[in-house]
Amino acid sequence: MELIEGIVLKQINYKESSKIIYLYTSHGKVSVLVHGSNKLKSPYLNLVRVFSHVRLFVSGKDLKTLREGEVLNYFSSIPEDLNRYAYGLHLLETVYNFSNHNHDHEKLYLFLLKILSLISISDNFELYVMMFELKLLYLLGVQPLLKHCVFCENTKTLSFSIKDGGMVCENHGSYSEYKVSAIELMIKLYYYDLSLGEKIDFHAEDIVSLRLLIDSYYEYHLNYKSKSRQMIKELMAY
Ligand SMILES: [Zn+2]
Structure with a gap:
């Protein structure tokens, strides 16, 4: 038996009454087969929900199978x-998509737990999702250069360029x-310290601008766009 602690990012049906959860x-990412989770009154129903923070006992080498488990926390106000x-689905999908990358998973996992708690209680949940996405760029090694011009040391009259990957001065x-x-x-x-x-402070319209900026940045530098992003657009019209 092996003990795994993690956040359920995604679940898919498998055969008649089972599921695979990610x-x-x-x-990093781990997949677990859960037998009988589609049956009514299955004791595993809560363990397979996305946004659940769970601790599982699993067995098996290649395909891990659930033996027992408990929900440590379910971020119930997110689906409500x-x-x-x-926004929460967009976040989980993004984590899933980049989870095979060789970055610091321990750091990102602990950060994701904190961000999920903030998303579940804050009215400004968009800010925390975008904070996560910006810091993820750093872990993926494609962070924007923000302190001076990408091409020189100039720190004055800077403007932001997606394709140059950061700030550019007027000379460039x-x-x-x-x-x-x-x-x-x-x-x-990007520089926000959660522990402080x-x-x-922000203007509401800047949320939309920054959302569009981050979308373009991910598309240009990582060729990535989440499926849930479309859902945000349909709901919030941007
Ligand atoms: Zn310059």
Whole structure:
């Protein structure tokens, strides 16, 4: 038997009454077969829900099979609100997509747990999802260069360029389509220290600008767009 602790990112049906769940753990992604989880009154129903933080006892080498388990925490308020849910799914899908990358999974796992708690209680859940996405760029090695121009040491008159991967000064000639306040919000979120818990000031319209910026950045540098992103668009019209 082996003990696994993780967050359920995704579940798929398998054969007649079983499921395979995909967990994010401090070692990366792990899949577990759960027999009989589709049956009514299955004791495993809660263990296979996405947004569950679970501890499982599993056996088997190649395909791990659930033997026993418990829910440590279920972020129940995330699915209760449709907008929050869409953002939450986008977050889990993004974690799933990059979980085979060779980055610091322990760091990201602990960070994801904190972000999920914040998303479940904060009215500004979008901010925390975007904070996660920005910090993930660093772990993936494609973080934007924000402190000075990408091409020189200039720190004045900077504007943001998706394709150059960061700030560009006026000598290196890029015109930014993003408002200064949206870029300031990005910098704030990118460097934000959760352990200090400082209040984040922002303008509502900058949430939309920054969302679009992060989408473009992920598409351009990682060729990635989540399926849940479309759901956010349908619900929130951006
Ligand atoms: Zn420059």
